[in-house]
Amino acid sequence: MVRWIAVIVVVMVMVGGCSRGDRIVEDAGALPWPPPRASAVCNVPGAFFQESGGEVMLHDVLEKIYGALDGAGYEERQLCSVRDGFAVVTRIERFRKNGEPAEGGERWDSKIKPLELEINISGLKEYGKALFGPDVYCFRRIVFVVKPGQVNERNDALGPRETKNWVSSRVRSARVRDIDDIPFSANYRCTALIYEFEKYKMNDQLIPVETSHLLGKTHLEKSKVWKFLEQKQ
Amino acid sequence: MKRSHMKKKITLGECKSKLAWLWLIMFGIILSLLIAQNIVGKYYYKSMIKDQYNEWQVISNNDAVQAWEWFVPLVIPALSLIVAAWRFDIWRKKTKRNRKKAIKPGEFRFFWGLSFLYLLTLSSVILLHPFSQLSQLELMKQSQVWLMPFQGVIITSLGGFFVIRGEIWESIKKFLGI
Numbered sequence: 001m002v003r004w005i006a007v008i009v010v011v012m013v014m015v016g017g018c019s020r021g022d023r024i025v026e027d028a029g030a031l032p033w034p035p036p037r038a039s040a041v042c043n044v045p046g047a048f049f050q051e052s053g054g055e056v057m058l059h060d061v062l063e064k065i066y067g068a069l070d071g072a073g074y075e076e077r078q079l080c081s082v083r084d085g086f087a088v089v090t091r092i093e094r095f096r097k098n099g100e101p102a103e104g105g106e107r108w109d110s111k112i113k114p115l116e117l118e119i120n121i122s123g124l125k126e127y128g129k130a131l132f133g134p135d136v137y138c139f140r141r142i143v144f145v146v147k148p149g150q151v152n153e154r155n156d157a158l159g160p161r162e163t164k165n166w167v168s169s170r171v172r173s174a175r176v177r178d179i180d181d182i183p184f185s186a187n188y189r190c191t192a193l194i195y196e197f198e199k200y201k202m203n204d205q206l207i208p209v210e211t212s213h214l215l216g217k218t219h220l221e222k223s224k225v226w227k228f229l230e231q232k233q
Numbered sequence: 234m235k236r237s238h239m240k241k242k243i244t245l246g247e248c249k250s251k252l253a254w255l256w257l258i259m260f261g262i263i264l265s266l267l268i269a270q271n272i273v274g275k276y277y278y279k280s281m282i283k284d285q286y287n288e289w290q291v292i293s294n295n296d297a298v299q300a301w302e303w304f305v306p307l308v309i310p311a312l313s314l315i316v317a318a319w320r321f322d323i324w325r326k327k328t329k330r331n332r333k334k335a336i337k338p339g340e341f342r343f344f345w346g347l348s349f350l351y352l353l354t355l356s357s358v359i360l361l362h363p364f365s366q367l368s369q370l371e372l373m374k375q376s377q378v379w380l381m382p383f384q385g386v387i388i389t390s391l392g393g394f395f396v397i398r399g400e401i402w403e404s405i406k407k408f409l410g411i
Contacts, residue, residue, distance in 0.1 A: 134277045
């Protein structure tokens, strides 16, 4: 009997917690909140979401972000709930030092693959880098947070276990509800948090980068997300 | 016919000198590669550990010493033997006759080829690692398993060759009255 009461209490607490936090988005996702310290941050101008006619709803903002991500090749993403808003998390991708995504299948593969033999100038350049330079590979995850006010990040960076859990979490599709009713008012902001990681061939550990060598806007520009966000529908 | 056969013969001094130069040149190339890798930061990497306050800290590491620990025992013993045998002949006037001693070209080709194959294998561990799934240091550690015995074969055979063809063997033969 006592066991049944305990189960009922736990279920009630869980249901109550979820209904409060997930007012907007049904899937709670795997985004740690408050988010850990990002390697780079970019405030996406609200004007990008302003269309010529009518009031802009959160749903429209989400559609716009989805459209930009689709255009830039981020077809897998995760929708997470944030108090009075939502967050879209992209799948972890490998990118080059200049911010451009890695080519082909390497972009979405978190495992480090050996160099392929290419007998041309760029192949020789790559070989030279691989022969003398440190075996380091750059990865990133972009998180778009849409909520009223600034995003307050945690002071600490992601630890290895948290990184591993977060990085390996599958990107799930989520059903959105109630977003249609909330207007994207002046106090709402869209912030892009860029989480950069380094992976060394020497130890295969994902190391969070405290401060990215690129600006947040450069990450968005080089990944082409900025171009598609800028475009008017 | 006999004259052309004689022409092909090589002296022991030439054999030692050619072998020494092969080893010295290859040693120089591999040494330069390792120094360049050291300077550019090939063996630099970061890792995460928990500090005394149980908080995660990113630390920088440099394992260049391990690369040198791989290189030195795989080159220096054989190189020392060859260079010492070569210089010993030049320094000691008594061995002048010995240096002029003709050896079979096949013998020279065998030792030169064996040395070249060994040095080529050694340098390929560095030069071909970008095409390997393993890191440079992992590959170096694994290669020790087959490079060490390979070097052992070279040292033993070359050592034996220098002894048999050289002054020491003559002394032994004189002592034994063979």
